[in-house]
Amino acid sequence: MPQKKTALVISAHAADFVWRCGGAIALHAEKGYDVTVVCLSFGERGESAKLWKEPGMTLEKVKTARRAEAEKAAVALGVHDLVCFDLGDYPLRLTDDDKYRLVDVIRAVQPAFMLSHSQYDPYNTDHMYATQVALETRMIAQAWGHKPGETVLGAPQLYLFEPHQTEQMGWKPDTFLDITPVWDRKRAAIECMEGQEHLWDFYTRVAENRANHFMRNSGGQSGGRKAKYAEGFQSVFPRTVDEL
Ligand SMILES: [Zn+2]
Numbered sequence: 001m002p003q004k005k006t007a008l009v010i011s012a013h014a015a016d017f018v019w020r021c022g023g024a025i026a027l028h029a030e031k032g033y034d035v036t037v038v039c040l041s042f043g044e045r046g047e048s049a050k051l052w053k054e055p056g057m058t059l060e061k062v063k064t065a066r067r068a069e070a071e072k073a074a075v076a077l078g079v080h081d082l083v084c085f086d087l088g089d090y091p092l093r094l095t096d097d098d099k100y101r102l103v104d105v106i107r108a109v110q111p112a113f114m115l116s117h118s119q120y121d122p123y124n125t126d127h128m129y130a131t132q133v134a135l136e137t138r139m140i141a142q143a144w145g146h147k148p149g150e151t152v153l154g155a156p157q158l159y160l161f162e163p164h165q166t167e168q169m170g171w172k173p174d175t176f177l178d179i180t181p182v183w184d185r186k187r188a189a190i191e192c193m194e195g196q197e198h199l200w201d202f203y204t205r206v207a208e209n210r211a212n213h214f215m216r217n218s219g220g221q222s223g224g225r226k227a228k229y230a231e232g233f234q235s236v237f238p239r240t241v242d243e244l
Pocket residue numbers: 012013016043047124127
């Protein structure tokens with residue numbers, strides 16, 4: 001295992017990592033983690049409506065704009081490495097070779113934990129497909145028979161970050177992360193997403209509400225720890241613990 005602590009985000013589209021786990025990225029970057037973000041696509045077809053309303057817009061122009069936004073947001077969050085696969089969206093599809101490329105990234109990073117989308121999302125099948133790919137490539141990265149001789153992956157937790165319209169997605173958070181110390185960085189990254197300005201305040205309110213849940217679940221009125229901003233996550237795998 002490498003000395004350096006690392007984490008890996010697998011994002012279906014270019015902006016998802018900002019709304020859904022930008023705080024986790026910035027917080028862990030400040031704690032000394034190298035956080036790698038893989039954007040499987042730029043969200044150029046499905047999540048760039050504002051850009052498409054501009055006259056003379058083309059797919060290449062949208063992709064260029066979305067890449068620039070993602071790069072700027074990554075800098076704001078302290079992302080160690082932003083890897084853009086540019087696989088296209090709506091629908092997002094990976095060939096086996098694309099999956100092996102992602103396995104190579106996972107093995108190179110050796111993440112202590114991974115982050116991706118909710119497992120169910122009937123509004124946005126790219127999102128749930130990305131999670132299926134995250135699970136599949138995590139599994140392959142653990143296989144001793146895949147590229148024998150390479151360092152295999154351990155068993156990093158896969159945290160599912162908060163989807164839009166949570167109640168429709170079968171997403172149930174079991175972890176709340178206090179991101180108050182890095183909120184300014186997350187808001188700065190959010191504001192890099194000029195094509196989705198309608199979501200800036202929405203995701204600010206989400207963070208404020210999750211901060212209330214952070215306090216409620218850390219003791220509530222009988223001594224809960226206050227947070228101003230938080231993010232919720234659902235873990236896929238059991239944790240191995242010696243005490244609770
Ligand atoms: Zn998305």
